[in-house]
Amino acid sequence: xxxxxxxxxxxxxxxxxxxxxxxxxxxxxxxxxxxxxxxxxxxxxxxxxxxxxxxxxxxxxxxxxxxxxxxxxxxxxxxxxxxxxxxxxxxxxxxxxxxxxxxxxxxxxxxxxxxxxxxxxxxxxxxxxxxxxxxxxxxxxxxxxxxxxxxxxxxxxxxxxxxxxxxxxxxxxxxxxxxxxxxxxxxxxxxxxxxxxxxxxxxxxxxxxxxxxxxxxxxxxxxxxxxxxxxxxxxxxxxxxxxxxxxxxxxxxxxxxxxxxxxxxxxxxxxxxxxxxxxxxxxxxxxx
Amino acid sequence: xxxxxxxxxxxxxxxxxxxxxxxxxxxxxxxxxxxxxxxxxxxxxxxxxxxxxxxxxxxxxxxxxxxxxxxxxxxxxxxxxxxxxxxxxxxxxxxxxxxxxxxxxxxxxxxxxxxxxxxxxxxxxxxxxxxxxxxxxxxxxxxxxxxxxxxxxxxxxxxxxxxxxxxxxxxxxxxxxxxxxxxxxxxxxxxxxxxxxxxxxxxxxxxxxxxxxxxxxxxxxxxxxxxxxxxxxxxxxxxxxxxxxxxxxxxxxxxxxxxxxxxxxxxxxxxxxxxxxxxxxxxxxxxx
Numbered sequence: 001x002x003x004x005x006x007x008x009x010x011x012x013x014x015x016x017x018x019x020x021x022x023x024x025x026x027x028x029x030x031x032x033x034x035x036x037x038x039x040x041x042x043x044x045x046x047x048x049x050x051x052x053x054x055x056x057x058x059x060x061x062x063x064x065x066x067x068x069x070x071x072x073x074x075x076x077x078x079x080x081x082x083x084x085x086x087x088x089x090x091x092x093x094x095x096x097x098x099x100x101x102x103x104x105x106x107x108x109x110x111x112x113x114x115x116x117x118x119x120x121x122x123x124x125x126x127x128x129x130x131x132x133x134x135x136x137x138x139x140x141x142x143x144x145x146x147x148x149x150x151x152x153x154x155x156x157x158x159x160x161x162x163x164x165x166x167x168x169x170x171x172x173x174x175x176x177x178x179x180x181x182x183x184x185x186x187x188x189x190x191x192x193x194x195x196x197x198x199x200x201x202x203x204x205x206x207x208x209x210x211x212x213x214x215x216x217x218x219x220x221x222x223x224x225x226x227x228x229x230x231x232x233x234x235x236x237x238x239x240x241x242x243x244x245x246x247x248x249x250x251x252x253x254x255x256x257x258x259x260x261x262x263x264x265x266x267x268x269x270x271x272x273x274x275x276x277x278x279x280x281x282x283x284x285x286x287x288x
Numbered sequence: 289x290x291x292x293x294x295x296x297x298x299x300x301x302x303x304x305x306x307x308x309x310x311x312x313x314x315x316x317x318x319x320x321x322x323x324x325x326x327x328x329x330x331x332x333x334x335x336x337x338x339x340x341x342x343x344x345x346x347x348x349x350x351x352x353x354x355x356x357x358x359x360x361x362x363x364x365x366x367x368x369x370x371x372x373x374x375x376x377x378x379x380x381x382x383x384x385x386x387x388x389x390x391x392x393x394x395x396x397x398x399x400x401x402x403x404x405x406x407x408x409x410x411x412x413x414x415x416x417x418x419x420x421x422x423x424x425x426x427x428x429x430x431x432x433x434x435x436x437x438x439x440x441x442x443x444x445x446x447x448x449x450x451x452x453x454x455x456x457x458x459x460x461x462x463x464x465x466x467x468x469x470x471x472x473x474x475x476x477x478x479x480x481x482x483x484x485x486x487x488x489x490x491x492x493x494x495x496x497x498x499x500x501x502x503x504x505x506x507x508x509x510x511x512x513x514x515x516x517x518x519x520x521x522x523x524x525x526x527x528x529x530x531x532x533x534x535x536x537x538x539x540x541x542x543x544x545x546x547x548x549x550x551x552x553x554x555x556x557x558x559x560x561x562x563x564x565x566x567x568x569x570x571x572x573x574x575x576x
Contacts, residue, residue, distance in 0.1 A: 024433045024434060024438075025433070025434075025438055027438070027441045027442065027445060028441065028444075028445065029433060029437060029438075029440075029441040030433055030441075033433065075399075079395055079396075079399060082391075082392075082395060084390065084391030084392040084394075084395060085392050085395060085396075102372065103370075103372035104370075104372040104373050104444055105444070106372075107367055107370060107372060107373060107395065108367075108373075108437055108440055108441055108444070110399075111363075111367060111398075111402065111437055112432050112433040112437040114399065114402055114403070115402070115428050115431050115432035115433070115437065116428070116432055116433065118406045118424055118425075118427075118428045119425060119428035119429060119432060121424075122421050122424045122425040122428065123425065128417070129416070129417040129418040129420070129421040129422075130417040132417070132421040132424075132425075133410050133417040133420040133421045133424070134417075136406055136409075136410045136420075136421070136424045137406075137407060137410040137411065137420075139406075140403050140404070140406045140407035140410065141407060143403050144400050144403035144404055144407060145312045145313070145317060145318055145321065145400040145403070145404065146312060146313075149317060149396055149399055149400040149403065150312075150313055150315070150317075152317075152396055153315045153316065153317040153318075153393075153396055154315065156316075156392055156393070156396070157315060157316065
């Protein structure tokens, strides 16, 4: 159920990107924007669309913030891959943007995708002004210096810290770096219906943490070819991860526990939450 | 009149930055954000506040988008100064962010300032949801791949182009790179009052172009110490500018003509437009 839905939603989001990016001037930067938004799991966009379905929100409205959050995620990856950040030459099995073009184009394409996220969340098609202003404000809070960028800053600081991070520090880092946007994505469906996003956000908090632990496990156990990126970078860099702190078995047990917590948060939604519960279980069983 | 108002508004915006940035976690990135927002003319923030006054909008509301547009401008400067972009080591008479910290911190601080701009425009204090959604959407349109970033992309493309830009190409480049945000700033006061932003945008279009021509003149005639940045970079790089295309005298005449056009657009505002008219005249007489 979940895998089919994820694939369908990914295709729908791709179509929307083609529409939106196809309308821009044809320069290197817009070509790099298209390139950076291709591929990937599109888990965040799926969370927006699926939570919208659970609230009977029309997909023609939800597709805008779903594409917006994927634009924001793509910007963060393009900037993260830069030589002055994580210095990655491979992403989703292809050269990173600064390798295919150059660093200046990567900085600008990331910047333009970042702006695009806010444009897509505030377009008239999304809904009433109340909903659009709420989506934009909460997206800014989730992605800026109190959210994602704070997580990235803590990550950079950890590299030069005298001692490896503790479990509570790495949990805080993850809550910012990947958790805040996953939480926003799952809550977006409720926001689009002006309903309470709390249960979906609780689901997403547990899911986000499980996702990161699964990523750390994949970094140790995974297959670089399937993952489409270099693995065991963290271990080589001597960085603390959930696996290095908990050990492989306890990390797997913790991820499994979090998936149960995520599912429990959605009890109130009844059968309509089945796909999201399936998604949570998938997160810890994936191989890429 | 204009100089005093500009200085007062700059101080008011600084106070707002202190409030907003002081609430963030104290990490390198937030220190770099504060540093990047200090100094500067704050012309864009002034345009928001002054156009708000002309529409009897409370300054306690207008201060948020005024600070927001200065955050967005600061992000664009931090990224523009990066080695992979303009490679500047000096800005407003001080080391650029990547010189004082490092490139990774500069990328992240710029990203966080970018997000902050959208947060400040959509905060509840700004006004009704209609106004906040409108400010966010128009800011995204002005700053993304159809606006500022497009201008920056055209600027980069021009560096490797076989022949220097023509007057119409350089005018299009400027309209994106600096014009779009100046236009948004001047229109913001009308948007805050849900009034027609057209006359203010027309004023700002002429002002923005005059400002760029004045910048090109300063690059040739100016004093590097007063400007707080390196000069004659364009000439050394063989880049087309309004001065290289028109000649110094015709560039000055064109700037003066544009100032008249800018002032004429505000006729309907009567005496309340005096400070903005003064601002337009100042733009072509400044020495930094």
